[in-house]
Amino acid sequence: MDKTLAGTILTIDLNTNPIQNPSETPPDELIQELNRMKSENKKLSDMLTIVTTNYNDLMQTNEYENIGNFIGNNSFNHNCYDEYSSPGTPKVIKSNVSRIYVRVDPLDTSLVVKDGYQWRKYGQKVTRDNPSPRAYYKCSFAPSCPVKKKVQRSVDDPSILVVTYEGRHHHHHPDISAVSPSGVAGASSPGRIPIECSGSTPSLDHLKDTLTCSKIQKAIATTDSTEIQQLLVEKMAYSLTRNSGFTAALVAAITGRIFDEVISAENSGDIIVSNSKAFSM
C-alpha cells in the first residue's frame, strides 16, 4: 500500500486503461501548459486553477459522448460526468442521464458493474442494434430512490460494458468501503466527484455531498486545503487519462509538484497528508 500522494497519482496512471477515441485530438495545449507550469515551478493551487479551466473547456467542447471510466475487472471507476443524450442524436443535454464505460473480462458474461450501490435487476432485453442483452436495474437501497441504470456490452468491443445511469441518488452511499480496492467511492452518482475520507471533517463532507464538475473551480478558489486540492488533481487526472500523452504530462507535472511539496513539508516538519486513506491504493 503506497500511501504517498505521488504513489496515488502514479497508480491512477497505471490502473486506468484509456481507450483512445479516433476522433479525439490530443490536448496539446494542456500538455504544453502543464510542462510550462512545471518549468516555472508554479504553485499547486495555480496549476489546479489553470488545469481546471482547460479541463472544463475540454469537457464542454468534446464532440463525442462523455468519457468514461476505464478500469480493470470488477474494479470501480469514477469520473466527472457530463450529461448527454445517446450518441447519434444531436448534442442535447439530458438531465440526470450519464454514461460510463467499464472494461471487464470479455469471457465474463455477467452484466454486473460494482459501483457500491445496491441494484435490483428488473428486466433484460436484446436490443436491435446490439446482439448482447441489455440489463435493467433499479436502485434498491432506498425504496423511493428513482435511479435506474442500464448495462450492455459495447457493440464494438465486447470487453467494455456501457452503463447508463438515469436520475440521482438522494440517499447516502450504502457501503463506501466495499466499492473498490482503492477505497474510492461514490462515483455511481452521476455528476458527483467520488471522494472518500475516513476521517470526516465538515469541509470534506460538504465537498463530498455537493461538489460537481462545474464547482471544481469554485472549490479550489475557496479552499486552501492541500488535501482537497490533491483530491481535485486526482479527479481531473482520472478524467483526462483518455489521452496517454496528456496522462504522462499530467502525471509528470503534478506528481513532480506534489512530491516537491511533500518533501519540503517533511523537511520542515509540516503534515501535508492528514488523511492518507483517501489516497491509499
Add this chain to the structure above:
DNA sequence: CGAGTTTGACCGGCGC
C-alpha cells in the same frame, strides 16, 4: 422464507 434473478408478456411511443 425472503431477496434477488429470469423471462415471457404487456405497454406505450414513434415512424410509416
Add this chain to the structure above:
DNA sequence: GCGCCGGTCAAACTCG
C-alpha cells in the same frame, strides 16, 4: 391503424 422496438411488469424460479 399497424408494426416495430425499448422499457417495464410480474409470476416463476433460484439461492443463501
